[in-house]
Amino acid sequence: MMEKCSNNKSFIVFPLLFCFLLFPHLLLSLENDYIRGPVRELVTTTNHRSDSDPQQVHISLVGKDKIRVSWITEDKHTKSLVEYGTKSGKYSSKATGTHTMYQYFFYTSGRIHNTVIGPLEPSTTYFYRCGGSGPEFSFNTPPSKFPIEFAIVGDLGQTEWTQSTLKHVDSTNYDVLLLPGDLSYADSQQPLWDSFGRLVEPYANKRPWMVTQGNHEIEIFPIIYPHGFKAYNNRWPMPFEESGSTSNLYYSFDVVGSHIIMLGSYTDFDDKSEQYKWLQNDLDSVDRNRTPWVIALLHAPWYNTNEAHQGEGESMRQAMEKLLYNAHVDLVFAGHVHAYERFTRIYDNEANSCGPLYVTIGDGGNREGLALNFKNPRSPLSLYREPSFGHGRLQILNETHAHWSWHRNNDTNSFEADGVWIESLINSKACTKTQEKQTSHEEL
Numbered sequence: 001m002m003e004k005c006s007n008n009k010s011f012i013v014f015p016l017l018f019c020f021l022l023f024p025h026l027l028l029s030l031e032n033d034y035i036r037g038p039v040r041e042l043v044t045t046t047n048h049r050s051d052s053d054p055q056q057v058h059i060s061l062v063g064k065d066k067i068r069v070s071w072i073t074e075d076k077h078t079k080s081l082v083e084y085g086t087k088s089g090k091y092s093s094k095a096t097g098t099h100t101m102y103q104y105f106f107y108t109s110g111r112i113h114n115t116v117i118g119p120l121e122p123s124t125t126y127f128y129r130c131g132g133s134g135p136e137f138s139f140n141t142p143p144s145k146f147p148i149e150f151a152i153v154g155d156l157g158q159t160e161w162t163q164s165t166l167k168h169v170d171s172t173n174y175d176v177l178l179l180p181g182d183l184s185y186a187d188s189q190q191p192l193w194d195s196f197g198r199l200v201e202p203y204a205n206k207r208p209w210m211v212t213q214g215n216h217e218i219e220i221f222p223i224i225y226p227h228g229f230k231a232y233n234n235r236w237p238m239p240f241e242e243s244g245s246t247s248n249l250y251y252s253f254d255v256v257g258s259h260i261i262m263l264g265s266y267t268d269f270d271d272k273s274e275q276y277k278w279l280q281n282d283l284d285s286v287d288r289n290r291t292p293w294v295i296a297l298l299h300a301p302w303y304n305t306n307e308a309h310q311g312e313g314e315s316m317r318q319a320m321e322k323l324l325y326n327a328h329v330d331l332v333f334a335g336h337v338h339a340y341e342r343f344t345r346i347y348d349n350e351a352n353s354c355g356p357l358y359v360t361i362g363d364g365g366n367r368e369g370l371a372l373n374f375k376n377p378r379s380p381l382s383l384y385r386e387p388s389f390g391h392g393r394l395q396i397l398n399e400t401h402a403h404w405s406w407h408r409n410n411d412t413n414s415f416e417a418d419g420v421w422i423e424s425l426i427n428s429k430a431c432t433k434t435q436e437k438q439t440s441h442e443e444l
C-alpha cells in the first residue's frame with residue numbers, strides 16, 4: 001500500500017493528499033526521502049519438538065572462555081546436560097548444569113536449564129547437544145584479539161518486523177549480539193516468552209546474546225509479584241556474579257579488548273544504591289591496557305530528541321553520567337524509543353569531545369510500532385535521527401579505532417544508512433589529562 005502511494009505518478013495531487021491523510025507519517029518520511037513501513041503482525045511460534053527435546057536454546061558469555069547454554073524442556077525430568085566438541089556428532093566434552101522453573105499466576109514454565117561449558121578455544125566452531133537428545137546446534141566463539149564485531153538491537157519484540165531485523169542481523173557475520181532491553185513484549189502473558197524464545201533460537205543458539213532489561217521485562221503485579229522480572233531473570237540469566245554484581249539486572253563482562261557494562265534502568269541507581277556502588281567499583285577496576293574500549297548499555301535513553309519517552313532516563317543520567325564521563329566511557333547505547341538516533345559526544349547536555357557518544361537503537365521491531373515524531377528544531381547534539389526499523393553494527397578494529405553503522409530493514413544489509421568512525425577516548429591524551437585535572441581539583 002505504501003509503495004503504491006509513493007510510486008503512482010499518474011495522479012499527483014489527490015492520491016498524494018489521500019495517502020497523507022491515511023498515513024501522516026509519510027510526510028515525515030519525505031524529510032529523509034525514504035518510505036517507512038507500517039506496524040506488522042505479531043508472530044507466534046509453537047513447539048514442534050518432543051517434550052524432552054530442547055527448545056528456546058540460547059547462549060551467553062561467561063567469564064573469559066566459557067559459554068552458558070540455556071534451554072527449556074516441557075519434560076520435567078530431562079537432565080541439564082550439554083555434550084559438546086569441535087566435530088559434528090562427536091562430543092568430546094560434557095557438562096551438567098542446573099535447572100529451575102517458575103510460576104506466574106496459572107502459568108507454570110517448562111524446566112529451564114542452564115549449563116556452563118568450557119574452557120573453550122577462541123574463534124572456534126563448537127557443536128553441541130542439550131539433554132542427551134534432540135537436534136545438534138553449533139556456535140562460534142569470539143576471537144581472542146581485535147577485530148571484533150557486535151550486532152546491537154533493542155526493543156526486539158516478536159513481529160514480522162522482528163523477523164526482518166533478525167534476518168538482516170544474521171545476513172553478515174558478527175561475534176556477539178548486545179540487546180539494551182525489551183525482549184519479548186510478553187507483558188505478563190507468559191506463553192509469549194516461550195514463543196519469543198523459539199523465534200530467536202535459530203540466531204541466539206549460534207552467537208552469544210548479552211542482554212539487559214527494559215520496562216517490558218518488569219512484569220510486577222502488586223502484592224503477588226512485587227519485585228518483578230520473574231520471567232526475565234529465570235529465562236535470561238547473565239553473568240552478573242562474575243562481575244561482582246548481586247543482581248541479574250546489571251553486570252559487566254570483557255570480550256576482546258572491550259569492557260561492556262549492562263546497566264539497569266528499572267532498578268535503583270541513585271548514589272546510595274547497590275547498582276551505583278557496583279558501577280563505581282566496576283569502572284575503577286577496568287584495566288584500559290587490557291580493555292581499551294568501555295561501552296555501556298541501558299534501556300531508557302539519557303539523551304533523546306524524540307517526542308516519545310521524553311525525560312524518562314533523566315534521573316538515571318543525573319545520578320550516573322559523571323561516573324561514566326570520569327571513567328572515559330566511549331559509547332552508550334540505549335533502547336526504549338522506537339527509532340534510531342545518533343548523537344555527538346556529550347557530557348551534561350553539552351557537546352564534549354571527552355564524553356561518550358550516545359546512540360538510541362530501540363528500533364528492533366516491536367508490536368508498538370515506530371516513534372515517528374522528533375522534536376524540532378533539531379538539537380545540535382543530535383547528528384542523525386530516523387524512525388525506521390533496523391539494527392546496528394559496532395566493528396572494533398583495534399585499540400584506537402571502531403566503526404559504527406546503522407542498517408535499515410528495508411535496505412539491503414550491505415547498505416549503511418548511517419555510519420561513523422570512532423576513536424577510543426583512552427587514547428586521547430587531551431581527554432585523560434583534562435579529566436584528571438578536573439577530578440583532582442574537585443577532590444581539593
Ligand SMILES: [Fe+2]
Pocket residue numbers: 155182214215216299335336337
Ligand atoms: Fe521500553
